[in-house]
Amino acid sequence: MPYVGRSFAKINLLLAVGPRRADGFHGLVTVYHAIDIAEDVQIAVASDGHDSLRFDGPVDTSGLSTGPDNLVWQAIELVAASTGQPRPPLEVTVTKRIPIQGGMAGGSADGAATLLAARDALAAPLDGSQLDALAAQLGSDVPFALHGGSAIGTGRGEVLELVSGPQLWWSVVTDASGLSTPRIYAHYDEMAARPGAAVIREPQRADAQPLVDALAAGDPHAIAPLLRNDLQAPAIEFAPHLADTIAAGREAGALAGIVSGSGPSVVLLSATRADADAVTRALREGGRQAVTAAGGATV
Numbered sequence: 001m002p003y004v005g006r007s008f009a010k011i012n013l014l015l016a017v018g019p020r021r022a023d024g025f026h027g028l029v030t031v032y033h034a035i036d037i038a039e040d041v042q043i044a045v046a047s048d049g050h051d052s053l054r055f056d057g058p059v060d061t062s063g064l065s066t067g068p069d070n071l072v073w074q075a076i077e078l079v080a081a082s083t084g085q086p087r088p089p090l091e092v093t094v095t096k097r098i099p100i101q102g103g104m105a106g107g108s109a110d111g112a113a114t115l116l117a118a119r120d121a122l123a124a125p126l127d128g129s130q131l132d133a134l135a136a137q138l139g140s141d142v143p144f145a146l147h148g149g150s151a152i153g154t155g156r157g158e159v160l161e162l163v164s165g166p167q168l169w170w171s172v173v174t175d176a177s178g179l180s181t182p183r184i185y186a187h188y189d190e191m192a193a194r195p196g197a198a199v200i201r202e203p204q205r206a207d208a209q210p211l212v213d214a215l216a217a218g219d220p221h222a223i224a225p226l227l228r229n230d231l232q233a234p235a236i237e238f239a240p241h242l243a244d245t246i247a248a249g250r251e252a253g254a255l256a257g258i259v260s261g262s263g264p265s266v267v268l269l270s271a272t273r274a275d276a277d278a279v280t281r282a283l284r285e286g287g288r289q290a291v292t293a294a295g296g297a298t299v
């Protein structure tokens with residue numbers, strides 16, 4: 001019987017990005033929010049004695065590596081190392097629903113779901129904080145992907161403070177072409193170095209407080225004007241049509257719209273599920289790929 005792990009896509013309700021640090025990462029203050037687009041990972045001991053990784057689900061995974069560089073195997077090796085025992089060959093299946101290079105941390109969700117499934121498959125004695133530490137080694141967004149819900153992220157995103165938030169309704173517009181996260185961060189630095197550009201300051205945890213308070217109060221109308229993404233401007237320079245997508249969603253009645261993470265997915269907030277469905281329908285009629293998603297999903 002296979003062991004299973006599940007993790008969700010994330011969007012950033014706030015993504016305040018500081019200057020590039022000496023280690024190449026950017027200090028940031030973010031408010032993560034999970035939406036109910038799930039990745040599922042199944043792990044079983046291989047019947048043929050060989051490691052294998054296969055994908056299924058609606059996303060085209062033909063460009064993805066199935067080798068040791070995939071975060072799935074990195075997560076498995078971290079869990080296996082924690083047992084102090086050699087691990088058996090494993091058969092892994094990832095059901096992929098989060099777009100690749102979409103700005104919704106699909107790879108990070110694979111890493112998190114794999115940590116959960118591998119812990120059980122290998123009977124690793126890992127508690128929650130040990131899993132969080134392994135997740136931080138895999139990537140900045142992986143600790144959040146272990147939890148879901150809503151959370152403040154600081155450091156490079158890996159230092160988490162879970163916060164309470166309501167279920168929110170989103171129209172999620174995906175894009176056939178992906179954007180590379182390191183490229184968008186690099187473009188953010190380039191834009192900041194342009195003559196006349198505002199000096200980037202180090203974001204503070206307090207920058208998240210108004211949004212955290214609005215989430216606790218639970219009113220989408222109060223949350224909408226506080227959505228902010230510093231990577232939106234560099235993402236739109238790469239993909240100018242994203243600005244049109246946000247405008248189209250607003251015209252269809254969304255309270256607010258932003259690029260998700262480093263893009264190119266765009267998320268539009270509505271007050272109710274019915275409103276979100278109407279926005280999603282209008283975006284589809286305009287030729288875009290859109291789905292309605294519920295925010296606040298927990299693992």
Ligand code: C5P
Pocket residue numbers: 024025026027028138139140141155156157181182183185
């Ligand atoms: O942590 P993760 O592997 O997801 O990061 C991918 C890339 O995104 C990093 O190599 C870096 O270029 C960029 N990044 C960054 N600052 C962060 C998070 C990611 O510059 N806080």
